[in-house]
Amino acid sequence: MSGGAALHPASVSVVVTTYNWPEALEKVLQGLARQTRLPDEVIVADDGSGESTRQLLQRVARDFPVPLRHSWIPDEGFRAALSRNRGIAAASGDYLIMMDGDMVPHPRFISDHLAAARPGMFVQGMRVLTNEEGRDRLLAATRPQWSFFDAGIKRRRHTLRVPLLARVWGRLSRGSSVEAIKTCNQGWWRRDLLALNGFDERFQGWGREDKDLAVRAVHAGLQRKSLRFAGLAVHLYHHERHDGESSPNDHLLAQTLRNPTVRNSVGLDRHVEEFHRRPLVDLRSSPAAS
Known part of the structure; x- marks a missing residue:
């Protein structure tokens, strides 16, 4: 799908999903503002948060170093597919990094993702x-940081940033595996x-x-590339919004696994024209941010 395209992205948008946890979102945005390679824009894909999130974004926007945009949908239950699609549709970068609003990034998070990006692949961090x-x-820290030896850390191996090992692992990990897929830390070419x-918006x-x-991407010929020892981000603990490991969407996923589906019927194309006509406002230019 990306064959013959530029090897490295020229521009990158970060799409951050959130729902009613402004304290965590603030730490995520602080981390993105301190990147050694800043994103070209950050879009907060909001699945129906209340007023406190809007107020946080207006405050953070005052000193944010790149365009900060807010895509909001009404709170009608867990609609991550819809909120992410709207964030993607509003994005202008030719490469997109998707992360959750409880994932605090390492200062080289963006540069590591861009180093790993290759046509014909998506990157799983x-x-x-x-x-x-x-x-x-981490929530109490002015500048959230972490290390291998910190208390309160699990999966300590994922605290290690070793660029040489990341390059080796990236070459070895390319393939069609769709295990351990999580959009809390992923990189995709927008095309x-x-x-x-x-995302298939029937998934609610x-x-x-x-x-x-990810399954449809593999059906289309894309490879998954695992990003380890780079692209680091720490997940802020919270109680899960779901019970157990079952999902009301299991039957939809089963259909995709059985059939060589590539393109869903209720997805991103419903929103692209809307944001083409009326791009999301850069909150730094909003009167409330001044």
Whole structure:
């Protein structure tokens, strides 16, 4: 799908999903503002948060170093597929990094993702896990940082940034595996997401919309590339919004696994023209941010 295209992205948009946790979102945005290679824009894909998130974004926008945009949908349950699609449709970068609003990035998060990007692939990053102690320490910090030896950290191996190992692992990990798919840390060429029609918006309620996208990408000939020892981000612990590992969307995913589906019928193309006509406002230019 990306064959013959430029080897490295010229521009990158970060799409951050969020729902009613402004304290965590603030730490994510602080991390993105301190990147050694800044993104070209950040779009907060909001699945129905209340006023406190809007106020946070207006405050953060005052000093944010790149365009900061807010895509909001009404709170009608877990609709991650829809909120992400609208964030993707509003994005202008030729490469998109998707992350969750509880994932605090390492200062080289963006540069590591761009170094890993290759045509014909999507990149699956990892996450450092925290418990309540680790989460609370990071939320209280002015400049959230973490290391292998910190208390409150789980999956310590994912705290290690070793660029040489990342390059070796990236070459070895290329393939069609769609295990451990999580959109909390992923990189995609925008043209590939357009060809796949993004997330399938029939997926409502928790789960499987990310696995469905990855399966369709493999059906289309894309490879998954695992990003380890680079592209680091730490997940702030929270109680899950779902029970167990079942999902109301399991039957939809089963259909995709059985059939060589590439493009969904209810997806990204529903929103592209809307944002082409009326791009999201850069919150730095909003009167409330001044």
